[in-house]
Amino acid sequence: MRVMAQMGMVMNLDKCIGCHTCSVTCKQAWTNRSGVEYVWFNNVETRPGQGYPRTYEDQEKWRGGWQVGRNGRLQLRTGSRLKRLLQIFSSPVQPSINDYYEPWTYDYETLTNAPVQEHTPVARPRSLLTNKPMNIEWSANWDDNLGGAPELTQDDPVLKKISAEIKDKFEQTYMFYLPRICEHCINPSCAASCPSGAIYKREEDGIVLVDQDRCRGWRQCVTGCPYKKIYFNHRTGKAEKCTFCFPRVEVGIPTVCSETCVGRLRYIGIVLYDADKVLEAASTPDDRDLYAAQRSILLDPHDPEVIRAAEQAGISRDWIESAQRSPIYALINRFEVALPLHPEYRTMPMVWYIPPLSPVVDALTDTGHDGEDVGNIFGAIESLRIPVEYLAELFTAGDTNLVTGVLKKLGAMRSYMRDLNLGRPADESIATAIGMTGRDIEDMHRLLGVAKYDERYVIPLAHAEQGPGQEEFDSGCSLDYDEGPGMGGWGPFGETSGGSTPIAVENFHMLAARQTADTMAAPGSKDQRVNLLNWDGKGAPEGLFPSRPEDSEALHGPDGGGVGDDSPAVRDPRP
Amino acid sequence: MNALDILLWVVVPYVSLAIFVVGHYWRYKYDKFGWTTRSSQLYESRLLRWGSPLFHFGILFVLLGHVAGLGIPKSWTNAVGLSEEGYHAMAVVTGAIAGFCTLVGLAILIYRRRTVGPVFSATTRNDKFMYVVLTATILFGLSNTVLGALGQEGVDYRDTVSPWFRSIFYLQPRPELMAEAGVGFRLHALSALLLFAIWPFTRLVHVFSAPLGYLTRPYIVYRSRDAQLGTRPVPRGWERVGGGRR
Ligand code: HEM
Ligand code: SF4
Ligand code: SF4
Numbered sequence: 066m067r068v069m070a071q072m073g074m075v076m077n078l079d080k081c082i083g084c085h086t087c088s089v090t091c092k093q094a095w096t097n098r099s100g101v102e103y104v105w106f107n108n109v110e111t112r113p114g115q116g117y118p119r120t121y122e123d124q125e126k127w128r129g130g131w132q133v134g135r136n137g138r139l140q141l142r143t144g145s146r147l148k149r150l151l152q153i154f155s156s157p158v159q160p161s162i163n164d165y166y167e168p169w170t171y172d173y174e175t176l177t178n179a180p181v182q183e184h185t186p187v188a189r190p191r192s193l194l195t196n197k198p199m200n201i202e203w204s205a206n207w208d209d210n211l212g213g214a215p216e217l218t219q220d221d222p223v224l225k226k227i228s229a230e231i232k233d234k235f236e237q238t239y240m241f242y243l244p245r246i247c248e249h250c251i252n253p254s255c256a257a258s259c260p261s262g263a264i265y266k267r268e269e270d271g272i273v274l275v276d277q278d279r280c281r282g283w284r285q286c287v288t289g290c291p292y293k294k295i296y297f298n299h300r301t302g303k304a305e306k307c308t309f310c311f312p313r314v315e316v317g318i319p320t321v322c323s324e325t326c327v328g329r330l331r332y333i334g335i336v337l338y339d340a341d342k343v344l345e346a347a348s349t350p351d352d353r354d355l356y357a358a359q360r361s362i363l364l365d366p367h368d369p370e371v372i373r374a375a376e377q378a379g380i381s382r383d384w385i386e387s388a389q390r391s392p393i394y395a396l397i398n399r400f401e402v403a404l405p406l407h408p409e410y411r412t413m414p415m416v417w418y419i420p421p422l423s424p425v426v427d428a429l430t431d432t433g434h435d436g437e438d439v440g441n442i443f444g445a446i447e448s449l450r451i452p453v454e455y456l457a458e459l460f461t462a463g464d465t466n467l468v469t470g471v472l473k474k475l476g477a478m479r480s481y482m483r484d485l486n487l488g489r490p491a492d493e494s495i496a497t498a499i500g501m502t503g504r505d506i507e508d509m510h511r512l513l514g515v516a517k518y519d520e521r522y523v524i525p526l527a528h529a530e531q532g533p534g535q536e537e538f539d540s541g542c543s544l545d546y547d548e549g550p551g552m553g554g555w556g557p558f559g560e561t562s563g564g565s566t567p568i569a570v571e572n573f574h575m576l577a578a579r580q581t582a583d584t585m586a587a588p589g590s591k592d593q594r595v596n597l598l599n600w601d602g603k604g605a606p607e608g609l610f611p612s613r614p615e616d617s618e619a620l621h622g623p624d625g626g627g628v629g630d631d632s633p634a635v636r637d638p639r640p
Numbered sequence: 641m642n643a644l645d646i647l648l649w650v651v652v653p654y655v656s657l658a659i660f661v662v663g664h665y666w667r668y669k670y671d672k673f674g675w676t677t678r679s680s681q682l683y684e685s686r687l688l689r690w691g692s693p694l695f696h697f698g699i700l701f702v703l704l705g706h707v708a709g710l711g712i713p714k715s716w717t718n719a720v721g722l723s724e725e726g727y728h729a730m731a732v733v734t735g736a737i738a739g740f741c742t743l744v745g746l747a748i749l750i751y752r753r754r755t756v757g758p759v760f761s762a763t764t765r766n767d768k769f770m771y772v773v774l775t776a777t778i779l780f781g782l783s784n785t786v787l788g789a790l791g792q793e794g795v796d797y798r799d800t801v802s803p804w805f806r807s808i809f810y811l812q813p814r815p816e817l818m819a820e821a822g823v824g825f826r827l828h829a830l831s832a833l834l835l836f837a838i839w840p841f842t843r844l845v846h847v848f849s850a851p852l853g854y855l856t857r858p859y860i861v862y863r864s865r866d867a868q869l870g871t872r873p874v875p876r877g878w879e880r881v882g883g884g885r886r
Contacts (some may be wrong), residue, residue, distance in 0.1 A: 155685065259861075268863065276863075297679065
């Protein structure tokens with residue numbers, strides 16, 4: 066047994082309202098730079114829908130992840146190492162910018178510079194790649210809330226796998242949201258396909274990162290990741306990905322997406338797993354056994370045997386205790402309500418999901434039944450097989466029994482807790498029907514319904530008793546790093562040369578540059594683009610508001626008339 | 641032999657090679673972040689699909705050809721019984737095919753650079769200059785091969801260019817040999833020397849990170865977290881326990 070710790074996340078889909086707060090805050094923190102305009106480390110998809118990038122789940126087309134070869138051995142879907150090296154000069158299957166979307170901004174300047182005219186001036190969209198005017202035809206979220214259905218939803222690769230008659234009903238009845246980040250897989254195919262070995266998994270917490278100094282821009286990882294969560298920074302020529310907000314997690318704070326999630330539906334914690342069993346589990350022949358296989362490599366943190374092995378492996382006491390309190394472990398292995406996203410990709414993903422029950426309850430209530438009566442719910446889950454098939458394609462490689470089991474647990478929990486809330490005696494038979502005890506149900510309800518911050522996020526500190534100088538406990542000077550000061554610019558070979566600038570520093574400079582830029586849509590330098598999405602409301606970017614016309618003096622006369630000259634309203638029309 | 645010859649065939653080569661070597665060392669040390677292919681496949685792949693493999697496989701063969709033609713003395717091939725005509729036929733045929741592939745690939749790449757909007761916007765001045773020098777070198781080289789095949793060529797380059805090239809590395813340069821070589825060869829050599837001098841400062845550095853290690857390394861790379869947390873160096877007196885001695 067070789068024990069390793071792995072940081073993971075569980076999202077409770079019932080609570081996601083599709084507000085995209087997580088995506089926006091993540092973008093502000095990490096991908097608010099040119100070169101990654103099109104990149105969303107966190108995105109929220111409406112299902113059914115094509116996803117982002119379009120139809121990324123169709124692995125016949127995109128060839129991401131692993132497969133079991135004819136010899137029974139695990140192999141990247143793109144083929145052998147030699148084959149991939151021979152194809153390195155032009156990757157056969159790599160999503161192009163159009164599969165994501167062409168990023169754009171607006172010609173805001175025309176709004177303020179346009180001469181007096183009959184019609185209101187319009188800010189036209191301009192491509193951020195070419196600076197030319199463009200038509201907006203797609204985006205990261207074009208089919209949000211089933212926009213464009215049914216034409217667009219037809220191409221949903223998951224929907225394609227379930228039968229035609231079910232499909233139609235599905236489109237009339239349901240939708241739900243699927244927030245996605247990098248899965249920080251236990252068996253990451255992105256890392257396995259990187260020719261330079263620049264993508265690595267951290268021994269301490271399993272976070273998967275790209276070493277920006279070792280990445281050589283071979284862009285094989287983009288194809289390798291089946292979730293398409295590796296993005297190519299087209300400006301620096303390097304791959305970038307979700308970092309699990311490691312600078313925050315190291316000091317015990319949850320990721321930005323979790324911290325800001327409106328539904329408070331994200332849970333973060335660690336699990337212990339047996340690294341010796343990963344390959345065997347990932348090579349399980351039948352896709353449908355992969356869920357069980359992945360659960361089987363997770364170790365019980367209360368088992369004395371495991372604790373001893375963990376200590377031998379150098380995992381510290383507080384980490385083991387965190388693993389014991391881990392909400393992730395509880396949801397995955399104690400309550401068994403969380404499921405992995407697409408286990409059939411065989412990367413052993415570590416962001417799991419509690420499938421949504423609400424469509425069933427809503428549909429039931431619409432038909433005039435009591436949506437929270439346990440008999441009704443169980444019946445409905447069985448008969449309304451529609452979302453179950455779809456959910457099964459997402460979370461269990463098509464095994465509907467597993468999904469039904471989870472949905473029953475969630476339904477039973479509602480019924481059981483309703484009795485308690487209404488002061489009725491607990492109905493233990495509800496608990497036995499799903500193979501749990503009343504105590505389990507109450508614990509699960511607490512974790513899903515009322516858990517506070519410190520129960521939802523059990524994040525052990527990284528072991529570096531550093532005190533000051535850590536990213537978020539900011540007491541040091543932001544210029545104190547290797548090549549600083551003088552950062553924010555590029556090295557001697559123009560764009561993209563020189564040491565990599567810490568993202569926080571780059572963002573700071575970009576914001577400062579934007580706020581003082583005098584052009585809007587197409588400034589000469591790409592790091593001065595003004596994008597209203599990125600404007601934090603502080604300060605007024607030059608040109609955002611019309612400057613005071615020179616001739617206003619004439620209007621008021623030199624000594625002022627009407628409003629006094631000193632009045633701030635006249636001197637500075639900006640907020 | 642005059643001063644110009646010494647300048648062109650002794651001074652320039654050494655300066656160029658020195659820049660090549662020291663430049664790579666320096667760039668690797670100070671600009672690992674800039675060391676990348678800067679792939680443009682995200683913008684466009686239909687043309688790249690043809691251009692890039694044609695160009696790359698072509699140029700790698702051309703490279704092999706140069707190693708053989710410049711590195712292996714005539715006496716060696718004679719010794720193994722390869723006749724003059726036989727050697728030339730082989731060199732000219734493979735050289736012409738590889739060179740032609742390279743040229744077509746290069747043409748497609750340059751056409752793509754110029755006509756595909758996003759690729760053009762992402763082309764830096766550095767790229768343009770590199771492309772000019774690279775294209776010139778390839779054109780001069782290929783024209784030598786073609787002229788050679790047509791029998792237009794005066795002196796056998798294996799009696800002039802190759803010994804001169806090797807003499808540079810023996811540190812006993814023989815500029816007089818180059819003075820005898822044809823104009824085509826001299827131009828080709830000069831543009832190549834210029835290419836070597838700018839090489840470390842362009843995207844061509846990616847050649848030196850050709851990922852051969854990939855064939856043997858384990859699939860998944862594990863790495864311990866950096867001793868340093870966050871992006872800042874540890875302030876003095878706050879080193880990790882046990883970390884200061886590493
Ligand atoms: C030794 C192995 C080599 C490998 C693995 C390699 C790989 C690559 C890759 C992956 C790209 C990016 C293509 C894209 O997606 O846009 C590229 C571009 C390029 N390579 Fe190489 N390369 C090698 C050798 C060379 C050599 C020997 C030369 C020339 C002397 C060369 C010149 C170029 C040029 C000019 C480009 C830019 C193409 C363009 O986008 O216009 N490469 N290379
Ligand atoms: S989901 Fe993340 S860790 Fe898994 S293969 Fe993709 S990029 Fe790598
Ligand atoms: S912030 Fe939370 S509720 Fe809003 S879209 Fe993201 S995951 Fe869903």
